[in-house]
Every structure is written in structure tokens, then in C-alpha cells.
Amino acid sequence: MIAFILRRLLSIVVTFIVVSIIIFLMMHSIPGGPFDGGEMPLPPAVRERMMAQYGLDQPLYVQYFKYMAGVIRLDFGVPFQAPGETVLSLLADAWLPSLILGGAGVLIGAPLGILLGIAAALNRNTWIDYLASALATLGLTIPVFVTSMILILVFAVWLNWFPASGWPEPNKWVLPIAAYATIPLATYARYTRSAMLDTLNKPFVTVLRAKGLSENRIIYGHVLRNSAIPMVTVFLPMFIGTATGSIFVEAMFRVPGLGSYFVSSIRTRDYVTEMALMLMLTVMFCLAYIISDILYAALNPRIRNGGRKE
Amino acid sequence: MTATSTTVPAVPTTRRQRSPLWFAWKRFAANKAAVAGGGVLAVLIVLAMMAPLVTKTGPNAQDFLTNSLALPSGEFWFGVDDLGRDFFTRIIYGARVSLTIGFAAAFCSILIGIPLGALAGYYGGRIDEVFSVVPPLLAAMLLAALTSGGFVTIVIIAGLFGWVQVCLLVRAQVKAFKEKEFVRAAQALGASPGYIIRRHLIPNAVSPIIVGFVLAIPLAMMLEASLSFLGIGVMPPTPSWGQMINIGMNFMYFYWHMAVFPTAALAITVLATTLFGDGLRDALDPTLKGV
Numbered sequence: 001m002i003a004f005i006l007r008r009l010l011s012i013v014v015t016f017i018v019v020s021i022i023i024f025l026m027m028h029s030i031p032g033g034p035f036d037g038g039e040m041p042l043p044p045a046v047r048e049r050m051m052a053q054y055g056l057d058q059p060l061y062v063q064y065f066k067y068m069a070g071v072i073r074l075d076f077g078v079p080f081q082a083p084g085e086t087v088l089s090l091l092a093d094a095w096l097p098s099l100i101l102g103g104a105g106v107l108i109g110a111p112l113g114i115l116l117g118i119a120a121a122l123n124r125n126t127w128i129d130y131l132a133s134a135l136a137t138l139g140l141t142i143p144v145f146v147t148s149m150i151l152i153l154v155f156a157v158w159l160n161w162f163p164a165s166g167w168p169e170p171n172k173w174v175l176p177i178a179a180y181a182t183i184p185l186a187t188y189a190r191y192t193r194s195a196m197l198d199t200l201n202k203p204f205v206t207v208l209r210a211k212g213l214s215e216n217r218i219i220y221g222h223v224l225r226n227s228a229i230p231m232v233t234v235f236l237p238m239f240i241g242t243a244t245g246s247i248f249v250e251a252m253f254r255v256p257g258l259g260s261y262f263v264s265s266i267r268t269r270d271y272v273t274e275m276a277l278m279l280m281l282t283v284m285f286c287l288a289y290i291i292s293d294i295l296y297a298a299l300n301p302r303i304r305n306g307g308r309k310e
Numbered sequence: 311m312t313a314t315s316t317t318v319p320a321v322p323t324t325r326r327q328r329s330p331l332w333f334a335w336k337r338f339a340a341n342k343a344a345v346a347g348g349g350v351l352a353v354l355i356v357l358a359m360m361a362p363l364v365t366k367t368g369p370n371a372q373d374f375l376t377n378s379l380a381l382p383s384g385e386f387w388f389g390v391d392d393l394g395r396d397f398f399t400r401i402i403y404g405a406r407v408s409l410t411i412g413f414a415a416a417f418c419s420i421l422i423g424i425p426l427g428a429l430a431g432y433y434g435g436r437i438d439e440v441f442s443v444v445p446p447l448l449a450a451m452l453l454a455a456l457t458s459g460g461f462v463t464i465v466i467i468a469g470l471f472g473w474v475q476v477c478l479l480v481r482a483q484v485k486a487f488k489e490k491e492f493v494r495a496a497q498a499l500g501a502s503p504g505y506i507i508r509r510h511l512i513p514n515a516v517s518p519i520i521v522g523f524v525l526a527i528p529l530a531m532m533l534e535a536s537l538s539f540l541g542i543g544v545m546p547p548t549p550s551w552g553q554m555i556n557i558g559m560n561f562m563y564f565y566w567h568m569a570v571f572p573t574a575a576l577a578i579t580v581l582a583t584t585l586f587g588d589g590l591r592d593a594l595d596p597t598l599k600g601v
Contacts, residue, residue, distance in 0.1 A: 026452055141584040142577050143532045145539055149555055149573045157562055164562075244447045248536065252559070263540055266455045281448065 008293050012286040020071075023278045024064050027271040054078070067275075076276035081268050087276045091261060097167055098257035102246055104173070105180025110238070113185040114231065117192025121200065122219065132189050139186020144245040148179040148252035165254040176253040183245050187238040188231065195230035199223045232295045239288040243281065337593040344589020350582035358406040367396055369403035370547045379565050389567035392557070397567060401575050404549040408531050408579060411465055411544075415530030416523045418469025423476025423522060428507045428515070430477065431484025447471075450533055454542040464543055468530035475529070476522035483515040517594035524587035528580045535576050551576040 042050070051057045055066065070077060076087035113136075120132035139147070155175060156164035166172045199205065200223055208218045250259035258277060265274040338344060357364060367373045374386070375394035382389045388397035450467050457463045487493060488511060496506050512519075537543030538552030546553060551572040558569035 023452075026456060029456060137584070137588075138581065141528060141532075141580050143536055143580070145536065145552075145555065146573055146577050149559070149569060150577070152559075153562065153566070153569060153573070157566065247451075248539070251540070266451065266540070266542065278448070278452070 004297055005290075005294060008290055012290060016282060016286055019282045020068065020279060021064065023275055023282075024067065025060075027275050027278075028060060028063075071279065076279075077272045079265075079273040080270040081265070081273065087273050090273065091258065091276070094256060094258045094261055096257075097255050098246055098250070098259060101173060101176045101249070101255060101257065102180055102242055104177045106184050106238075106242055108177065109181030109184035110188050112181070113188025114192045116185070116189040118196060118224070120189065120193045121196030124197070129193075132193060136186045136190040136193070139182045140190065143248070144179060144183060145248040145252050147182050148176075148249055151175050151179055152252065165252070167255050172253075176249050176255055179249045179252070180242060180245065183241045184238050187234055187241065191230055191234045192227065195227040196223060198230075199226045202226070229296065229299050232292060232299060235295065236288055236292040239292075240285060243284060334593045338589055341589040341592065343585045344593070347582040347585030347589065350578065351586050354405050354579055354582070355409060357402055358409050361399075361402045361406055365396065365399035365402055367399055369395070369399050369549045371395065371399075379561070379568075381565065382567050388571045389565070391554075391568060392561065392565075397571060400549045400554065401551075401571050404551045404554065404572065404575065405579065407461075407544060407548060407550050408534065408576070409527075411461070411468065411534045412527035412531040412583070414465045415468030415472055415533075416526035418465060419472035419476050419526040419530075420519055420523050421473075422469065423473035424480055424512060424515075424519060426473065427477035427480025428484050428512055431481040432488055432503060432507055432511065434485075447533070447536065451537065451540065451542065454537045458542070461544055461548065464534050464537060465530075467537075468533045471533065472526040472529050475525060476519070479518035479522045480512075480515050483518045484511045487511055487514050521587065521591040521594060524583070524590055528583040528587065531576075531580055531583070535580075 048057070055063060058066075067077070074088060079085060079087050079090050082090050116132045116135065120129040123129055152164045152175060155161050162174045163169075163172050164175070205218060205223065208222060213221075246257065247259035247262050249255070250257045251263055254260075258280075261273060262277050265271070265277065361369075372394040374380070374390045374396060377386065377390045378394045379392055380386055380390040382397075386396055386398065388401055391397050391400060450471050453467050453470075454463065457467075484507070488506075493506060493510055496510060501509075534543055534550065535552030535555075538550040539556045541553075541556065543552060544550040554572035555569065555576070558572060562569035
């Protein structure tokens with residue numbers, strides 16, 4: 001098991017380095033720089049001095065190594081949008097909203113989705129099943145900013161139950177959390193349902209029935225456990241979907257979180273902040289990848305000894 | 311005919327042989343959601359194609375400046391936007407943009423996905439795994455920001471990130487067929503792998519290719535809307551629903567039509583296309599369910 005985790009960690013480090021190089025190159029090929037200012041052009045001499053001050057006149061590979069040396073010490077550089085701060089201090093306050101809203105969304109959405117999926121599988125072809133399938137399809141097909149818009153229109157504009165946007169009062173959290181929750185809810189409802197149905201049709205369930213076990217013991221003792229593996233597989237895409245969705249949810253609800261900085265940095269060509277955010281996201285995705293792999297291996301002994309998931 | 315009829319028992323004419331397509335059609339027709347989705351999609355395509363006939367002005371004509379922000383009425387079905395443009399016209403032309411990008415990007419997706427899926431299926435590689443780690447939307451956002459958007463760019467980006475599903479579908483089919491006797495026979499007769507893939511394996515993967523094509527359309531439409539919503543997709547004044555939702559947000563408290571119609575249009579179109587594609591998948595090949 002330890003060898004397995006180490007092997008995974010190593011592959012994650014390699015992935016991180018490759019992704020960081022790609023991001024670095026992409027960011028540096030974006031046309032326009034921070035000191036090109038259209039409204040207030042700088043004199044060329046001043047511009048050159050500024051470029052030299054930030055080390056932007058050096059060859060790319062030198063810039064990359066200097067940058068990565070800083071990243072290891074958690075020094076992501078000076079954001080162009082706030083030259084008096086560091087990227088870390090700029091983003092320090094942005095973590096909390098994203099964590100609270102995204103975390104609450106997953107913690108509410110995932111269990112609800114699993115329950116809905118179980119209910120749908122056990123009541124196949126009844127209204128519960130149709131409702132669950134409809135919700136899952138809606139949640140998985142409609143982009144999250146459209147879901148957010150619908151929530152805002154219904155609960156903020158028409159019913160006037162909650163404020164449409166803002167931070168930090170908790171009554172402003174309700175709608176963004178609901179918007180976040182649709183992603184894990186839909187994902188888990190769909191996959192739990194199909195995993196349960198798949199397991200219910202397995203021969204061993206027939207054997208259990210033939211042995212005279214009660215339906216409750218079959219479902220809660222055997223079927224649920226055997227359906228857990230596909231649910232773990234979904235963890236990674238669900239996590240990525242939620243994290244990516246945060247960009248849109250935060251833009252819709254004007255939440256000052258990481259997602260908002262992601263958008264504002266793209267708009268203001270602040271590639272220092274943008275790169276820091278991309279690298280943090282990559283680390284998060286890699287961690288999610290490891291967690292889902294470990295859970296997977298813990299549940300399925302066949303994976304542990306070098307097998308791969310299919 | 312008469313000679314054989316003595317040895318073979320007469321087959322009643324009512325139980326004639328049905329083609330696989332007939333069964334596929336039966337399965338599709340039984341799926342009400344898929345039929346409804348297909349119907350809505352067909353109506354949208356017709357509306358988008360006949361846009362100049364069903365609307366009174368061009369999508370960018372500011373003909374109603376004195377009526378700016380007018381609410382929906384008999385004269386302006388969906389109201390007028392902040393720049394004096396008939397909103398119904400904008401929405402219909404938005405369908406044109408959305409559907410064109412959806413179909414064009416889906417075409418790009420199958421152009422990339424078919425060869426890669428066939429190769430991966432035949433030789434047993436996993437090209438798509440590299441791509442599954444990179445979150446497509448983030449990468450697409452970076453690319454769009456890098457190229458500062460535009461119609462053609464969005465199509466290419468959507469194609470670049472939409473081929474994975476086509477690749478998976480084609481790979482599964484090719485993998486299943488490459489062990490069949492007729493492929494073995496072709497190999498025994500000395501056919502090259504390239505010939506077998508082109509002549510035997512890809513033609514046998516037609517139904518997953520159709521399914522992959524249809525399912526790539528809503529993905530591309532969603533990507534376009536998301537990028538346009540962030541202001542790095544289709545550039546104004548080209549009408550795009552994502553862009554309209556972004557603008558509508560600023561007006562929604564007093565001029566609800568600015569937010570409601572593009573939201574509804576986008577949700578309905580994406581949903582209808584997905585339901586149609588899912589139904590098509592289940593009908594053409596029930597074993598593909600849940601890929």
C-alpha cells in the first residue's frame with residue numbers, strides 16, 4: 001500500500017512539473033504585457049526599467065527556474081493588479097469564501113445525490129426514479145452559470161427570499177451554495193443510480209435472495225458496499241467540475257473568492273496571479289487524484305499491486 | 311423459389327425480417343424525452359436557418375432606440391435590449407451562432423477523434439488519458455484568453471476539447487471488432503493495419519461516430535456560452551446567449567427579459583440536444599449505455 005502511494009506521488013510530481021512548464025509557456029505567449037498600457041503609454045526607457053525590475057527581460061528558461069524556485073518557497077511574485085502586495089497576500093482572503101461555499105456545496109450536494117441515486121435505483125421506473133433522472137440530467141447538461149441565473153431569478157428577483165449577490169453575511173451564502181451543490185448532486189445521483197442497478201443485477205444478489213436474506217440486508221449489507229467503487233471513481237470528475245464551476249458561480253454571485261480572481265486576472269492580463277492560481281488548481285487536482293486513487297485501492301484489492309483502474 | 315419452398319417451411323409474410331435500423335428506430339421512438347429533444351432541436355434549426363424571415367430587423371440593427379429596454383409586448387415579443395435592438399431577433403440569431411459553433415466544433419471533434427480512437431483501439435494505447443487529467447474548461451479558458459476569442463477560434467478550441475468522448479466511443483467499438491473473424495481474415499489475406507482500420511473498422515464504428523458527433527454538439531455550445539459569458543468567447547456585436555446572460559445580469563431586477571430569455575434559450579437548446587444524443591446512443595447501441 002505504501003509503495004502504491006509513493007508510486008502515485010511520484011507520478012503526480014512529474015505531472016505537476018509538466019503542467020507548470022506548459023502553463024508558464026502559455027502565459028508568456030499571451031499577447032500584450034503588463035506595461036503596454038493603452039490609456040497611459042509609458043516612455044520606452046521607463047518601460048524597459050520596469051521590465052528589468054520584474055526580470056521580464058531575461059530568457060524564458062531563466063525566468064522559469066527563478067519562478068519555480070520562488071514557488072517552492074510559496075513566493076509567487078508580485079501581482080500586476082496590486083503591486084504593493086504579494087500574490088499570496090492578495091489571495092489570502094480569497095481562499096475562505098471559495099472553501100466555505102464549495103465545501104458546503106459538496107457536503108450538501110454529494111450525500112443528497114447519493115440518497116437520490118439509491119432511492120431512484122430501489123424505485124425503478126416510478127416517479128422517484130424519473131424525478132432523480134430528470135434532476136441529474138438537468139444538473140449535468142446545463143452550465144452552472146445558467147443554473148445560478150435561474151436560482152437568482154427565482155429566489156432573489158421574483159420571490160425576494162435571499163439577496164442575489166455579495167459577501168460575507170451568511171444569508172448571502174444560500175444561493176451560491178445551492179448553485180455549487182447542483183454539480184455533486186447531479187453527478188452522484190446519476191452514478192449511484194447506475195452503480196446500484198448494475199450491482200442489483202449481479203448473480204450474487206440472486207444467490208442472496210435464494211438464500212432467503214431480507215431485502216433490507218441485501219441492499220444495505222451487500223449491494224451498497226459493492227456499489228461504492230463506482231462512486232469513488234466519480235469523486236475526481238466531481239471535484240474538478242465543482243472547482244471549475246467556482247469560477248462561474250463566483251462571477252455570478254459576486255463572491256470575492258479564488259474564482260473571481262481567476263477571471264479578473266485573465267481580464268487584466270495579470271499573468272503572475274493567473275499562473276499562481278493555475279498552479280494551485282493543479283496541486284488541488286493532483287491531490288484529488290491521489291485521494292481518489294487511494295480510496296479506490298482501499299476498496300479494491302486488485303488495484304493495489306500495480307493494476308490500473310479501467 | 312418453388313423448389314426451395316418445399317424444403318424450407320413457408321414463412322408467414324407478417325413476420326418478415328426487420329433490419330437493425332428498424333429496431334433502433336423503435337427503441338428511439340419509445341424514448342419520449344429523446345423524441346421531444348429531437349423535435350425541439352429540429353424546430354431550433356429551422357428557426358435559425360430562416361432567421362431573416364421570422365425576424366423583422368437584423369440582429370445588430372439599433373432600430374428601436376426610443377424603445378430601449380422595453381418589456382415584452384405584442385410588438386416586441388422578447389422586449390428590446392439596452393442598445394435598442396429587438397431582443398427576439400437577437401435570441402434567434404443567437405441560436406444561429408450557437409448551433410453553427412456546436413455543429414462545426416462537433417465536426418472538428420470527430421475529425422480528431424476518429425483517427426485517434428481507431429489507432430488507440432487497434433494498437434491498444436490510451437491517448438485520451440493524458441487529456442483526462444487536464445480540466446478542459448480551464449485549459450479552454452486559457453487558450454481563449456490567449457487568442458482573445460473569436461468565432462473560428464472558439465470552434466477550434468471546442469473541437470480540441472470535444473474529441474475525447476468521440477475517441478472513447480470509437481476506441482471501444484474498434485477494440486470490440488478487431489478480434490472478429492472478418493478482421494482476422496483480412497489480416498490473414500495480408501491487408502495492412504491502415505487498410506483494415508479504414509476499410510473495416512471505421513465503417514463498423516458508424517453508430518458510435520454518429521452518437522459522438524451529436525453528443526459533442528451540446529458540449530461545444532456550453533463551452534462557447536461559458537467563454538462568451540466571461541467575455542473571452544464570441545465578440546460583440548455577434549449575438550451569443552452567454553454574452554447576453556452576462557449583460558442581462560446587470561438589468562435583471564428591472565428588465566427581467568434581458569436575463570430570462572437568453573437563459574431559457576441556452577438551457578432548452580443544450581438540454582434538447584443532450585436528450586436527443588442520449589436517446590440516439592441508447593437506440594443505436596444499447597451496450598454503449600453509460601460510457
